[in-house]
Amino acid sequence: MRVKMAPQGPEVSRLIYGVWRLLEDPQGASPERVLGKLHACLDLGITTIDHADIYGGYRCEEVFGHALRTSPGLRQRLELVTKCGIMLTNPARPRNWIQHYDYSRGHLIGSVEQSLRNLATDYIDVLLLHRPSPLLDPAEVAEALRLLVEQGKVRHVGVSNFTPAQFDMLSSYLPLPLVTNQVELHPLRPEPFLDGTLDHCLKHRILPMGWSPLAGGRLMTGQGEAEGKIREVLHGLGHKYGVAADTVAYAWLLRHPARILPVIGTNQPERIAGAARALSLPLDTQDWFAVWRAAMGREVP
């Protein structure tokens, strides 16, 4: 299932595969293993891959790129999303002595060029500013992005974890539209459903990407009271619909009118398939609200 991310945005798959934890795969990150998961995705129609420069301590992009090199022709079947701007204190970045953000022209351009080398490609489909920075200079960012797009290194630009105010401010400086806002979306974080974040995406006709759709696993295994109550509902609905609880969790996001694009982070091919099953699972409205009630801890008013 393919959708347009924004009126002037790229076509992407409705489910997005995220490689945040690529290096945590118990079966390793050899080109064969990476390609195995990638082909599992492609077989399910999942063609969009979510990266960031910092994933895996600045190493995921490169590992992924190694796999791509061994399989000519694969790149053109994918849409690659990556991110920039977070500066970790990490052995790979010895000059960083404090975690911070860098959206200077020089850093932006250098970061994208490094991502291109790492990913063994000559273009990024969607470049995201990873987090809003209190020190982001929108005019400088606009100039860097204009150059990157003009050179063909970046095709589309978006943001991640931005508030509507930050999004609109930056937009007002850019020569091209932002095509998405990637935010954390799952029943343990219902705020974006109410605080204007998803309304903002709907208003601007852009599809939000939803990171950690299973709350980084907490939804399925967390021991807190909220986790337990939500999981009970997910399991009940799984039983009703004849699917696994995590499939219900994905279906719950997919049912939202903002047409959320969940970013699936599992390293297990069978769990990717479970997520894909959610595409054909239209949750009943009352069932949706059963999850919502568990998420909010109360009846809707």
Place this chain on the structure above:
Amino acid sequence: MRVKMAPQGPEVSRLIYGVWRLLEDPQGASPERVLGKLHACLDLGITTIDHADIYGGYRCEEVFGHALRTSPGLRQRLELVTKCGIMLTNPARPRNWIQHYDYSRGHLIGSVEQSLRNLATDYIDVLLLHRPSPLLDPAEVAEALRLLVEQGKVRHVGVSNFTPAQFDMLSSYLPLPLVTNQVELHPLRPEPFLDGTLDHCLKHRILPMGWSPLAGGRLMTGQGEAEGKIREVLHGLGHKYGVAADTVAYAWLLRHPARILPVIGTNQPERIAGAARALSLPLDTQDWFAVWRAAMGREVP
């Protein structure tokens, strides 16, 4: 006193009579009793009546409609507001097993058609979406509302309890302007005066409707500390101006530049008259701030 609800909105009376508690009238809800209160309103210039499908456990509209049928010609002297979208768990709706919202095309149209039958009329002056829903699909709502307006079943459309972000998002999909946002407004709930809700109405030149202007009675009889302090000020001002404390509470809302339309919910005709007296009671600025200080529990900065 008549005002225009919005540049392209209906003319309504400055005070609006709400029938939320129509069935709780100790003197009953016979057509005679309902008409009695209705004529008390009309004599005071109050021509706009606020309904919702759910009021009185889905029964108020019909009781009101019974009264209207006995008095031909009365309908055309009134503006009828009603609402839709809340799904109560109620014997009248046995399929609802969880309180939720339904803004599907089918439900919206069915709900309005039922309201028309209940109210014994062939048009609603203003239809409000009763509460924002995290699952509201604006494109689907827009299509349903377009059809209802095209068919003449609904003349104007508004919302209730929406945030500015929710209002603007929905607006961007609609073929017609939203003419009001009905929100809870009284000194025990000063937030909308500060959080952008009333600013948003002013900016869009729409008049907000204010529900529970006496906080559902708490303002006059509540035993909390905040209630007591506000009531003390209202009584003091009542003494100064020679009116009852509830008249001061209405005048306090009417003094606001957003031109709030208070929805009066009392079943006592003499209290309706007390509210109408507020229309000719221009509160002094410092007196207004005396209520505000009591509401906020502190001096303005």
Place this chain on the structure above:
Amino acid sequence: MRVKMAPQGPEVSRLIYGVWRLLEDPQGASPERVLGKLHACLDLGITTIDHADIYGGYRCEEVFGHALRTSPGLRQRLELVTKCGIMLTNPARPRNWIQHYDYSRGHLIGSVEQSLRNLATDYIDVLLLHRPSPLLDPAEVAEALRLLVEQGKVRHVGVSNFTPAQFDMLSSYLPLPLVTNQVELHPLRPEPFLDGTLDHCLKHRILPMGWSPLAGGRLMTGQGEAEGKIREVLHGLGHKYGVAADTVAYAWLLRHPARILPVIGTNQPERIAGAARALSLPLDTQDWFAVWRAAMGREVP
């Protein structure tokens, strides 16, 4: 260093001298003393002076005007900002029995005319509405401001302490653009950096004025834990850059892309010079985030 406050705004100096505490100067407020500080400012390129009708219990403007009268030709080298709208309970205003706001047409015009007399000038460069009022009538304010600008008594109009929603609402009624929003900005109040306030200024291409850049002195001498941690970082950076800690605090604001205009309130000419040194102190990005981390009490996410 001069900047334009807004596309259609006045040219002002990058640092602004505020006279909030003019009457608290241990060396008095004689015309000579006032002129001494004023010339210290001018020598440093600081030409914009921030007043309010209420400063010094409604007396600062007049004291400043006395000094101006003794120095013909000085007025035209300055930009005068003043404010209106706060009504203090103060012996100078015996009719005020409660602290409140007055943005009525009559009060606005009267307040500006009084400020003109006090300041011994025939125009205000920038008039600010001092605080948002829940009772501000934007149509009435617009009419008063239109008249004041038309008469040449006020050249530009702005606001202070407004939220973006309040700013946009008022703007929608005005015949001229608001040229600034003066807000409290310092590391002990990081909220405006995140909550949309500075984003709003950037979006509208207006420069925010920052009041209390040293948190009214708390940043340098406050005994709280937050004060201590931030001060430790400021002192460390002062040592690194070879300047005083307060210079670092100003540089921290000046480094922000919103081009904040700090309002310096000190009565000590040498401290004014210390602030001016910040103009040529471009803080390193990581150093900026060291102050931010101390301000937030945690690493950025």
